Every structure is written in C-alpha cells, then in structure tokens.
Amino acid sequence: MSNEITVKVNGKSVTEHVEGRDLLAHFLRDKLHLTGTHIGCDTSSCGACTILVDGQSVKSCTMLAVQADGCEVTTIEGLAGNGSLHPLQEGFNEMHGLQCGFCTPGMIMTATDLLKSNPNPTETEIREALEGNICRCTGYHNIVKSIQHAAEKMNA
Amino acid sequence: MTSNPTKKKNKKSFNIDAPLHVSGKTQYLDDMPELAGTLFAKACYAKVAHGYIKDIDTTAALALPGVVKIISHFDIPGENEIGGIIQDEPLLAEVEVHFIGMPILIVLAKDEITAHKAVDLIQVDIQEKEIITDPIVAFEKNELLSQPLHFQSGNTADAFEKCKYVYEGKAESGGQEHVYLEPQGAYAIPNGDGSLKIYSSTQGPTAVQRTVAKVLGVSMNQVEVDVNRIGGGFGGKEDQASAWASIVAVGSYLTKKPVKYILERGEDLQMTGKRHPYKNTYKIGLDAEYKIQAFEADFYQNGGAATDLSPAVLQRTLFHATNSYFVPNVNTHAYSCRTNLPPNTAFRGFGGPQGMFVMETAIHHAARALGVSPTVIQEKNLLFEGAEFCYGQIAKECEAQNTWKEAARKYDLARMQKEVDDYNLKNSYSKKGLAIMPICFGISFTNTQMNNARALVHVYQDGSVGISTGAVEMGQGVSSKMIQVAALCFGIDTEQVKLETTNTTRVANTSPTAASATADLNGKALQDACDQIQKRFYELARQTWSLSEDAAIQLTQNSIVAGDNKMSWNEIVSLAFQKRINLSAKGHYSTPIIHFDTKTSKGHPFAYHVYGTAITTCTVDCIRGNYEFDAVKIVHDFGSSMNRAVDLGQIEGGLAQGIGWMTMEELIYNEKGQLKSGNLANYKIPDIYSVPKEVEIHYLDTKGADLAILKSKAVGEPPLMYGIGAYFSIFNAILAFNPKAKLPYEAPMTVEKVLMGLYQ
Helix, strand or coil: EEEEEEECCCEEEEEEEEECCCCCHHHHHHHCCCCCCCCCCCCCCCCCCCCCECCCEEEECCCCCHHHCCCCCCCCHCCCCCEECCCCHHHHHHHHCCCCCCCCHHHHHHHHHHHHHHCCCCHHHHHHHHCCCCCCCCCHHCCCCCHHHHHHHCCC | CCCCCCCCCCCCCCCCCCHHHHHCCCCHHHHHCCCCCEEEEEEEEHHHHHHHHHHEECCCHHHHCCEEECCCCCCCCCCCCCCCCCCCCCCCCCEEEEECCCCCEEEECHHHHHHHHHHHHHHEEECCCCCCHHHHHHHHCEECCCEEEEEEECHHHHHHHHHHHEEEEEEEEEEEEECCCCCCCCEHHHHHHCCCEECCCCCCHHHHHHHHHHHHHHHHHHEEECCCCCCCCCCCCCCHHHHHHHHHHHHHHHHCCEEEEEECHHHHHCCCEEEEEEEHHHHHEECCCCCCCEEEEEEEEEEEEECCHHHHHHHHHHHHCCEEECCCCCEEEEEEECCCCCCCCCCCCCCHHHHHHHHHHHHHHHHHCCCHHHHHHHHHEEECCCCCCCCCECCCCHHHHHHHHHHHHCCHHHHHHCCCCCCCCCCCCCCEEEEEEEEEEEEECHHHHHHEHHHHHHHHECCCCEEECCCCCCCHHHHHHHHHHHEEEEECHHHHECCCCCCCCCCCCCCCCCCCCCCHHHHHHHHHHHHHHHHHHHHHHHHCCCCCCCCCCCEEEEEEECCCEEEEHHHHHHHHHCCCCCCCCEEEECCCCCCCEECCCCCCCCEEEEEEEEEEEEEEEECCCEEEEEEEEEEECCCCCHHHHHHHHHHHHHHHHHHHHHHHCCCCCCCCCCCCCCCCCCCCCCCCCCCEEEEEEEEEECCCCCHHHEEECCCCCHHHHHHHHHHHHHHHHHHHHHCCCCCEEEEECCCCHHHHHHHH
C-alpha cells in the first residue's frame, strides 16, 4: 500500500509516496539519499541510524516512514548550520571520538538530544544517554570527551 | 588518560577522515549512488550444518515478480572455489552443505525486498549427516584442515624432571564475532567488454580480485577492485569479503547488469566466520626460584568447515604461546580441526591472543598452587635483551621488563594492590581483583612473502599530490599516516596531499590490510616513491642553481632550499613540468632481514616486537556475579609515535575489544551447529558501561624500530591482548571471596560463570 507523507527534513519540506512497510531509515537513505544515517544491525541494537524526530533522538529503524508524516526530522546532514560545524561535530573531530566513523552520526544525534535537554551533563549522564549506541572501534572514552568538549563550547 | 609530556611534540595528531565522518559525508559501500538497472543479490544458505542436498525447488521463487535469475553452482563460469590458502571452499554448495550459512543459491532481483522474499520461497531438502561442533571430537576423528604444527626448543622432557614444581591443566577460549558496524558487501559493475569493476568492503582487495577472477574463469586484469574505505574490519573482511564479491561478480557477469549485495546483519552473523575458539592443554614446570624452565601445550583450534586462514592463525598461536616470557624449553603442538561451523578466520591478534591466554592460565594455575601472586612468577620470567624465542629469533630492543617496571613505578603497583586488599578486607560481598598483563607481539606477516607493498605517487602540475597505496582505511587511521609520510617526504602541508582509494589497477598485488603491518609496509613503499621524485627535484635544483654534487638540498616548509637558494614547492613542480621531468613514481618495499623455515619452525619471522604492560582492576558483586572494571593502566611501547591520536585510539579500542572477548562476548552454537547468539540483541559487545571507568596510557620512551614507519611501531593488534588481564582480574576477585573456587579456566568470563565460581 502506498501512502503520501509530508516530512520536514533538515528544514526542507518533502512529500513522497512510501510503502506502509518502509522504515524511516530506508526512506531517508533510499528516497532522500541522506546516507549519513547508517544501518548497522537491523534489530535496533546499535544506534547507528539515530536521528532527531521533532527534536527527540530516535533510532530511525524503529519507526515507519508513515509515522513521520507531519514531523520534523533532523539527520546528521542537517546539523551543521551555515557551513560551520555544530559544536558536537567539532567535539568529535577535535577529541578523536571516532575511528571508522560508521557509528559517529548516530552518536552525535543522540548527544544532540542530550545536550538540548541537559546542557551540563555529568559523565554518568552522558554514558546513560549513549547506552543505546554501540561503537566497535574506540572504547568510548573519547566519545564521552567529545560530548564534554561540545557542552563546554555551547555553554561558553 | 595521560600521555608522557616529556616526549617531543613535533609529530602530528590528526585524523584526515574525521571532518567527513562528523558531517555524514563519508561514503561507505552502501552509500554509493546506485546505477540504473542495478540488480540486488541475496544468498539462499544452508539451514542444516552438515548434510546431503536431496532436492531444491525454486519454482515459487522464480514466479515472484521482480525475480530476474536464480544462480546455482552449475552457472558459475569459472571455478566454484574461493579458498585462499587451501582450495577447499566452494562459493556455492554442490552435493553437500558443511555449515549453517553456507550459500547454496544466489537470487537476483530488482530490489532487495523481492530478493529477500524469493530466498524465503526456495525449498531446500537436506538429509542431515553427522554434525561436529567440538574441535576435540573433530581431532579424534582425524578431521584436520591442515598439517599439525609443532614448535620446539630445548628439551622439555629433561627439563620437567629437574623442575621443582610441575602443573598440568586445561584452558579454553571462546570465539568472537567481529561486529564491524558496516556489514559485508560488494557492488559489481560490468564495463561492457566482459571485464568488471567491483566495489568491495574488504581488507584484501587483491584477494577479492584473485578470487573473483578464478570464479569467473578470467584473468586478474579483467577484474578491478576498488575500496574507498570500510566501516570496521578487524580481520573479518580479510578473506571473508571474497564470497560476496564473487556472488555479485557472477551475477553481473551472467546478466551484464550492475549487481549489489549488502548483507543484513543477521545474514552476516550467520554466514561469516569468527575468531577461532580454542581448547587447549598445558604443562608448566618451574624451578625453586619460580623460573619457568619448561612449557608444553596442545592447541585444538575450531577451524570451522573450510580452511580459510586457519593454518596461519594456528601458527601465530605457537609464535605467541610463551607471550612475554623467556622459556628455555618449549614443546607445543597445534591442530586446526574441521567442524561444521562457518569457516573461522582472522580477528585482531590472529591466534596470538588464544596462545597467550593459555600461558597466562598456566602461570595463574602455578601461582594458585604455590600460594603466591601470579605477578611474582610473571615478573621473574619476563623476556630480556638477547633472549631467544622458541622459534629462534633473538629479542632485540626488548621492552618487556621496562614496560613492566615503568607500569609498577608510575602507577604505584604496591599501592594499587594494597587498595585492593584493603577493600577486600572491609567488604564481604563485593570484592576487587587486580591482574597484570604483559604483552609481546611480533610484527610482520608470518608468511614472509606477504611482507611487501607498493605505492603510486603523482605530483600534479599545480603542486597538489595524489597518492595510492595498498592500504585500506578501516578506522585504524592508516590514511592519515600515509598522508603524513608523503607530506614529510616532500616538506609540504598535509592539506596538499590527497589519498586515493585503494584500487587494484593503480596498486597491484597488494597484501591485505592486516597483521598490524600495513602502515609500515605501505608507508615505506610510499617513501620510496616520494624519494624518487625528491631526487629528481634535487637534481633539477642543482642544475638550476649550479650547485656541486654534494650541496645540501632540502624539501621543507613548502619550499626547496639549498643555502641561500630557495624556490617554492609550486615553483619547483612547475619548473620540473616545463623541463619534462617525470612527476610520478611507483615505490616498492619488502621487509629486509625476515625469514622463517616452516620445516624446522625456526627463523627470524618478525621485523620487530611490540611490548607493553597493563594493570587491570575490577570490582565483582558477589551476590549477583556482575563486575565492572575500575581501571586499566598501561605502559606501551609505541616506539616514536607518528600520530598520537590515532595510536592512542588503537590502544583504547583494542583493549575494549580484548575485554569483550575475555568477558562478555559469548558466541553460542548448539549441537546442531546453529548460532544461538545470532543478533546484536543476544550477542553483546562492550557498550559504554562495559569499558573500564578509567584508562590511563603512558608512553614508554623508546627510539623505535628502524623497520617501523618513521620509527612509529605498529599498534593495531597488540593492545587487544591487554584484555586478557580483565579475565584474570575477575578470577582474582572471585578468589578473594572464595579461595577454593572450582572455576575452570574458560573464557569468556560471563556473569553466569562468575556466579558459579563464587559459590562452587
């Protein structure tokens, strides 16, 4: 069954036909070619596909595209403003919070939600926020530092 | 985490890929725009671990709209064979299936969902045969994948007779799933003339090229393999990327269309091999001074259903069976056992960790029996300068004792142990444990002929530089290191240098990105290419400025300088171009010195060794069996690190992966060979809570090995083995609660095992 949905993605309104079964992750990647949202596990275990839906972090493989009808979606591609990186993007860049990079967009989007609701998170709060995102390369320490770096910058 | 502030800071700390990664612009295989008409492949694989194929019915699948073709082994144009070391692995099953996940048919469809549905509609009737999942059972039935291996030095029989203390036991280590976050995959595009271009998520572009050529029955020059980057590999995409590339290649060859296959995570877990599980026996003998005089061990490797890289992995187990210790009398045997599991394969450490675990077990066993701390035995037996390994190589620039001493001094080992002991006196149901893990890891492919590399360098007429090597970027930062090497050779900014994709038509006959040796081999080949161009520029400068033969000329700070003469980099490039001087060069490097005789198991197989020492402390909840790691404090021999950020990242990440292997990552196959931990919800890799709360890494100041690129020692695999300390720290905490714990030496140390250990 085909449905028409209208979603505001990274500030731009798009209207597309989707199948009822289409996941939001596939809609973003296949229809809109926003390939910064990665699919790592197919079972909502890894968090690589995390995006913001109406400002809240969501694993985009846990949501159907039709459920996003009328919503505002932000992906990693929409995070930077006017050519400058978001402080979180700067943080992961500066503090080496990445290696292969596959989990990075999901980590950053999860952290974006965290810092919006909690601009001064403790290390424990950062770890709690990231418990649904896995990284096989780094050991996580630099990821925590990247978020602390961003929080400091945003509060400065 | 700290680094040593006394070290010079002139070396860069950067990751060329980071800006792309953080903005979501990085292009992994599945992010490439698809060409119109692309077909999607999917494998129909065996659901029985061993059996005879009685019947296959594809009628319903073929009737599904959108299904283009179903390919069986009869359709393969060349050889139905993808085995690397030994030719024993069909791409598609013919008469029998040998493991659950073995591909039988390939479906090609117009979209992925149709391919998925079609695979579900295929009926395969298999008559089950005897299924073996245990390596000991396979060994007893003489089901071996390759010749047994044997390392020997001295005479253990005589030595044991003289030993005051002799202990024998068993040790087991489990497998490990790679969980590269980017699943396996490949995309084949026909060129129209019968040749193909294949984009592959592989660590081994040449292995893919060679395998595809064989499967298609064409020569290697008809197959171009291109790798932009991969989203993690860890060894899992070394030999095991070839199957998916061969599948899309066959599909594309037969249909003349582009064909793509990205594995779903579930498929990837079911169909691909993992770190080899091992079962082992050991015998260790010590003299009155606790010096290890003799060590014997038998290693039974669970190789899976086909050889893959198992013999090479097995050999490295023997190279590292005495870890960081000098043992004068060694006698080890190793067997690669054929079972009905997916063919097990390379995984960071490549059999080394499995060997070291047995030695550490033997020492722990001896220490328990003697009523001393394992650290006493460990420290007394550390390798020293000039010590001979059981395979004949002499330890040079040996940092085993230095890293141990520096760790004990810097982190105040006595105080750490006292804190653990004090805590354990005060707490009845929560116990802490401390363990030290020294490591010694040999750098080079143990197959000597693989230790070579090539690079291609173009200086463009505008002064920009393009470099190609055989190295694959998989998160380990080799791209950054290659760019640093070229920039340093030319004395230009790193921004001037672009690293091209790894491509078999630009750089041929590559060794896989593996064995921690990639930056060394490819970096030195790159230096060779850059040096050739540098020499041409020097000669040009000599002529232009009428300098003598021995005049000092330098490429530095974006200029060429000789005394008072100076030209900018762009000027010398432009001048060279006008003078019709070759601005391109091809470099080559093969590691000198190394050799190894497989008949005698003696030689000098490694360019150098990497050393380090880690102190791990943990806290065990003695009611629930849960544990957490308080700290891991490391002194590591980096040589002279060329990129601190990249190298520290390798230590932290390797450590986390090693801890995962030793503690929480439990790969479970049932007696039917069915993977029971077949998704990331029930196969748990370390999450952000599982890693140590504190990781401290200290540089040992060493001059670095000449055979390491810019004296910056290889860093990919060695830190994984620090994770073995996590196992023994938990073991020691359990012993603090229950000194008589009857806990077998079996890794991983899951929470369930801890709980049993606490109360048995």
